[in-house]
Amino acid sequence: MSNLKDLFNPRGIAVIGASRDPTKIGHIILKNIVEYGYRRGIYPVNPSVSDVMGLKTYPAVSTISDKVDVVIVSIPNTKVPEAIDDAGKAGVKHAVVIASGFKEIGNVDLENEVVRRARRHGMRVLGPNIFGYVYTPVRLNATFGPRDVIPGNVAFITQSGALGIALMGSTILEGIGISAIVSVGNKSDIDDADLLEFFDEDPNTSVVLIYMEGVSDGRRFVNVASKISMKKPVIVIKSGRTEAGARAAASHTGSLAGNVALYESAFKQSGVISTKSVEEAFDFVKTLSWNPLPPGDRVVVITNGGGAGVQASDTLADDGIYLEKPPQDFVEEVRKILPPFASLANPVDLTGMAPEDWYYRSVKSALQNSGIDAVLVLYCHTALTSPVGVARAVAGAVDEVGVRKPISVAIIGGLEAYEAIKHLTNLKIPAYPTPERAAHALAAQLKYRKYREYLIKKEQIAS
Amino acid sequence: MSNLKDLFNPRGIAVIGASRDPTKIGHIILKNIVEYGYRRGIYPVNPSVSDVMGLKTYPAVSTISDKVDVVIVSIPNTKVPEAIDDAGKAGVKHAVVIASGFKEIGNVDLENEVVRRARRHGMRVLGPNIFGYVYTPVRLNATFGPRDVIPGNVAFITQSGALGIALMGSTILEGIGISAIVSVGNKSDIDDADLLEFFDEDPNTSVVLIYMEGVSDGRRFVNVASKISMKKPVIVIKSGRTEAGARAAASHTGSLAGNVALYESAFKQSGVISTKSVEEAFDFVKTLSWNPLPPGDRVVVITNGGGAGVQASDTLADDGIYLEKPPQDFVEEVRKILPPFASLANPVDLTGMAPEDWYYRSVKSALQNSGIDAVLVLYCHTALTSPVGVARAVAGAVDEVGVRKPISVAIIGGLEAYEAIKHLTNLKIPAYPTPERAAHALAAQLKYRKYREYLIKKEQIAS
Numbered sequence: 001m002s003n004l005k006d007l008f009n010p011r012g013i014a015v016i017g018a019s020r021d022p023t024k025i026g027h028i029i030l031k032n033i034v035e036y037g038y039r040r041g042i043y044p045v046n047p048s049v050s051d052v053m054g055l056k057t058y059p060a061v062s063t064i065s066d067k068v069d070v071v072i073v074s075i076p077n078t079k080v081p082e083a084i085d086d087a088g089k090a091g092v093k094h095a096v097v098i099a100s101g102f103k104e105i106g107n108v109d110l111e112n113e114v115v116r117r118a119r120r121h122g123m124r125v126l127g128p129n130i131f132g133y134v135y136t137p138v139r140l141n142a143t144f145g146p147r148d149v150i151p152g153n154v155a156f157i158t159q160s161g162a163l164g165i166a167l168m169g170s171t172i173l174e175g176i177g178i179s180a181i182v183s184v185g186n187k188s189d190i191d192d193a194d195l196l197e198f199f200d201e202d203p204n205t206s207v208v209l210i211y212m213e214g215v216s217d218g219r220r221f222v223n224v225a226s227k228i229s230m231k232k233p234v235i236v237i238k239s240g241r242t243e244a245g246a247r248a249a250a251s252h253t254g255s256l257a258g259n260v261a262l263y264e265s266a267f268k269q270s271g272v273i274s275t276k277s278v279e280e281a282f283d284f285v286k287t288l289s290w291n292p293l294p295p296g297d298r299v300v301v302i303t304n305g306g307g308a309g310v311q312a313s314d315t316l317a318d319d320g321i322y323l324e325k326p327p328q329d330f331v332e333e334v335r336k337i338l339p340p341f342a343s344l345a346n347p348v349d350l351t352g353m354a355p356e357d358w359y360y361r362s363v364k365s366a367l368q369n370s371g372i373d374a375v376l377v378l379y380c381h382t383a384l385t386s387p388v389g390v391a392r393a394v395a396g397a398v399d400e401v402g403v404r405k406p407i408s409v410a411i412i413g414g415l416e417a418y419e420a421i422k423h424l425t426n427l428k429i430p431a432y433p434t435p436e437r438a439a440h441a442l443a444a445q446l447k448y449r450k451y452r453e454y455l456i457k458k459e460q461i462a463s
Numbered sequence: 464m465s466n467l468k469d470l471f472n473p474r475g476i477a478v479i480g481a482s483r484d485p486t487k488i489g490h491i492i493l494k495n496i497v498e499y500g501y502r503r504g505i506y507p508v509n510p511s512v513s514d515v516m517g518l519k520t521y522p523a524v525s526t527i528s529d530k531v532d533v534v535i536v537s538i539p540n541t542k543v544p545e546a547i548d549d550a551g552k553a554g555v556k557h558a559v560v561i562a563s564g565f566k567e568i569g570n571v572d573l574e575n576e577v578v579r580r581a582r583r584h585g586m587r588v589l590g591p592n593i594f595g596y597v598y599t600p601v602r603l604n605a606t607f608g609p610r611d612v613i614p615g616n617v618a619f620i621t622q623s624g625a626l627g628i629a630l631m632g633s634t635i636l637e638g639i640g641i642s643a644i645v646s647v648g649n650k651s652d653i654d655d656a657d658l659l660e661f662f663d664e665d666p667n668t669s670v671v672l673i674y675m676e677g678v679s680d681g682r683r684f685v686n687v688a689s690k691i692s693m694k695k696p697v698i699v700i701k702s703g704r705t706e707a708g709a710r711a712a713a714s715h716t717g718s719l720a721g722n723v724a725l726y727e728s729a730f731k732q733s734g735v736i737s738t739k740s741v742e743e744a745f746d747f748v749k750t751l752s753w754n755p756l757p758p759g760d761r762v763v764v765i766t767n768g769g770g771a772g773v774q775a776s777d778t779l780a781d782d783g784i785y786l787e788k789p790p791q792d793f794v795e796e797v798r799k800i801l802p803p804f805a806s807l808a809n810p811v812d813l814t815g816m817a818p819e820d821w822y823y824r825s826v827k828s829a830l831q832n833s834g835i836d837a838v839l840v841l842y843c844h845t846a847l848t849s850p851v852g853v854a855r856a857v858a859g860a861v862d863e864v865g866v867r868k869p870i871s872v873a874i875i876g877g878l879e880a881y882e883a884i885k886h887l888t889n890l891k892i893p894a895y896p897t898p899e900r901a902a903h904a905l906a907a908q909l910k911y912r913k914y915r916e917y918l919i920k921k922e923q924i925a926s
Contacts (some may be wrong), residue, residue, distance in 0.1 A: 028846055105804045145845075145846065158770075160769060160770025160773075161768065161770075161815055162767055162769070162845050163768040163769075163774075163898075164770070165843065165844070165845050165846070166843035166876040166880070167875065169844050169875075169876035169877030169878075170876060170877060173876075173878050173880075173881060213770070239770055239774055239777065240773050242776070242777045242780035242781065243780070244777070244779070244780035244785055245773050245774075245777035247776075248769075248776040248786070276778075276781075276899065277778070277900070278774065278875070278897045278898070278899065279899065279900065304625055305624070305629065306623060306711075306712075307621075307622070307623025307624075307625065307626035307676070307702055308625065308626045308629075309711055310623075311626075311700075311741065313703075313707050313708040313710075313711040314702065314703065314704045314707070314708030317705035317706070317707035317708055318705065322707055323707065323711070341568045345711075347711055352624055352625040380625035380626050380628065381632050382608075382625050382628050382629070383607050383608065412626065412629035412632075412741070413629040413633060414609060415632075415636050416632075417632065433742070434740060434741045435741070436742065437742065
């Protein structure tokens with residue numbers, strides 16, 4: 001087990017800078033910890049008041065007699081080194097430094113001093129300049145971001161603060177279940193590789209999403225990422241992909257986003273799934289975290305609109321996935337329900353007159369067929385059917401077949417389509433508003449499967 | 464004026480196959496025409512009943528004594544030629560053939576027969592195999608798609624039926640205002656070029672969106688598209704962009720989607736904006752239809768999250784738009800409102816502590832500055848501000864400055880961010896859930912501006 005075990009499973013957590021003022025970060029974090037339901041010791045530290053939110057406060061961490069593994073540090077930057085010393089002496093193992101005003105504004109010395117003092121006590125530092133962290137298996141939300149994070153199997157590491165908090169909110173809107181969210185900020189000590197080592201072993205995490213501007217130790221990142229990628233997909237939003245973007249990143253974090261080509265090559269080597277936008281990354285997270293991995297890449301596309309089928313075929317081809325003729329037994333089963341002029345190639349065109357039952361029967365048949373590895377369902381809202389009805393039909397087929405197979409659904413239309421998408425994502429069935437996004441997200445899974453096999457073979461040859 | 468004038472401004476419209484049965488297409492279309500508010504003559508044609516929806520029916524078009532310019536034909540395929548003859552004799556100018564069962568299922572002869580008979584009477588044919596058409600300036604919705612299309616300045620031509628109807632619904636959800644929607648189906652006679660000629664002259668249309676699987680006369684399309692592109696942007700979703708997609712399209716419509724590279728080159732030549740997905744196309748429609756064209760491409764990015772700024776910089780660079788240092792007078796004005804550590808490069812980083820007022824003042828200042836051509840506003844939902852508050856601040860600045868400048872906004876977060884986006888799009892301010900989509904949509908406008916200038920210069924040299 002990685003040495004970050006106690007960060008994510010602390011026996012006690014202290015909030016240095018806990019405040020009664022509801023506009024203070026030290027207040028919001030404490031409130032989130034309490035209200036999200038953390039069950040072990042919570043210790044506000046504030047020398048000027050006796051209690052905060054009904055909890056007894058302590059003047060310093062060293063005055064807490066119970067075991068404290070983590071301190072959240074939300075005080076002015078210049079006071080941080082002293083707080084670290086006090087916590088270190090008290091045997092604290094991890095300092096989560098929320099405070100800003102370090103390397104990101106040029107205060108390199110102050111940041112180095114914090115790390116030096118922490119190391120002296122064998123303490124690890126997360127941050128500084130972060131919004132905190134979340135670990136849902138122990139109901140810990142030590143952030144000043146949104147509180148009601150949905151528990152699940154996705155770990156999200158973010159180098160950006162404001163964007164990270166905003167995306168935390170997006171996970172709730174999109175129904176994405178979270179195991180952990182970690183704001184890494186200046187990465188003075190704990191970095192992406194350390195966290196990947198932890199998530200590699202973490203049974204609660206099956207997908208890792210990283211928003212990264214740069215890493216300092218590229219070789220170590222590649223090593224660790226290659227290892228975890230054989231077990232779990234790692235999706236990276238690499239900010240500063242272009243020279244222009246890298247310059248913007250440099251002015252933002254003070255860290256050089258580095259040679260663009262170098263990162264691309266590092267991601268390729270390590271099997272990391274590189275994405276260009278937060279939407280693409282979130283779309284991939286849904287298929288990769290909600291679907292099982294398929295044994296192959298034989299996709300069947302089921303649609304009620306030829307146009308949607310063509311758009312999906314184009315997107316899949318862009319991703320190197322080519323549609324083949326569906327298995328004969330599947331074709332024969334579907335032929336029974338369809339009008340004679342329906343196209344039984346791939347995409348299977350149920351025609352614009354397809355009622356909900358045709359979706360139910362054809363999707364069920366595809367899920368049951370051993371010659372099909374994954375199913376892409378496209379539905380254009382027409383006058384004849386209701387989007388939620390089709391969503392229910394698809395969900396019913398998935399439910400009845402029991403053994404899950406990768407599936408991705410597009411529901412195209414207006415407000416009712418939007419509601420049907422919600423219905424499916426609540427059931428953890430990946431659903432999107434356009435055929436291209438549904439196809440691209442499914443392709444990400446098929447591509448990861450292939451790459452994973454390649455990594456495993458490479459490893460076998462090497463050992 | 465193009466010869467399609469009477470199609471879009473008919474003195475009277477007859478529905479052949481008007482039905483009392485609410486599940487019939489001939490019923491839904493008549494209902495849409497009546498309820499969307501068409502004010503001129505509406506004539507149901509049905510020999511077996513005396514009235515439909517309180518309107519007197521006629522046994523044939525030739526028995527209507529008032530002027531009828533358009534017939535909507537929603538009867539079985541084999542009966543269409545006869546109906547065309549009757550309408551032609553009665554002086555009808557346009558037949559809108561909803562009926563399917565023609566070339567798309569191999570009935571080429573029947574389709575040719577329809578066109579031959581129509582031509583004999585000087586009649587033009589839209590379709591067959593379509594869902595109808597809309598022209599909002601005369602409140603005409605002769606489709607079996609959604610009724611409450613939002614009037615506006617975007618014309619949408621679609622070769623796909625089910626996808627087209629679904630996207631009609633999407634325009635309502637996305638707040639996109641429509642001048643016309645035209646389902647072209649098999650394009651037996653009226654095609655994209657004919658429609659572009661009409662929309663070129665149409666004062667109610669300022670952007671054209673085409674979902675296209677293929678055109679038969681490529682040269683004419685390039686000529687007409689080049690001409691209109693000098694005035695109005697034409698956005699194309701070319702389905703069957705890839706060889707695999709083209710094959711899927713061939714099995715769907717029976718029309719060959721054609722050589723992939725040929726289309727790309729035709730679009731380049733004619734200044735058409737080619738998109739890969741319906742989402743991209745819709746995103747572009749918003750900036751191109753709601754914003755004025757800028758005089759240049761000097762963009763300023765205003766953000767409260769460095770990460771969002773970097774993502775936007777990357778996207779803009781992908782699109783060939785490079786951020787330059789903002790004008791000095793703008794920098795000095797913004798410096799007054801910001802903390803000393805804020806970055807006054809481009810992106811301008813208001814920092815995570817930016818309240819709504821900083822957005823108001825910096826956006827207003829950018830809109831007023833003659834050294835800035837377009838403004839990209841990025842907002843990450845943090846604990847300190849409300850997304851709707853920021854949306855109001857941005858809208859307030861736009862409103863106060865009066866003269867519109869191209870603007871594009873990203874609001875990143877959860878449900879409140881979604882609502883803030885709605886707030887802005889209701890005011891026709893382009894707004895998106897991610898920095899990349901907001902940046903890409905603004906870039907589409909800047910690229911179109913450049914290309915338009917090139918086309919105009921080319922034309923001047925040639926003449």
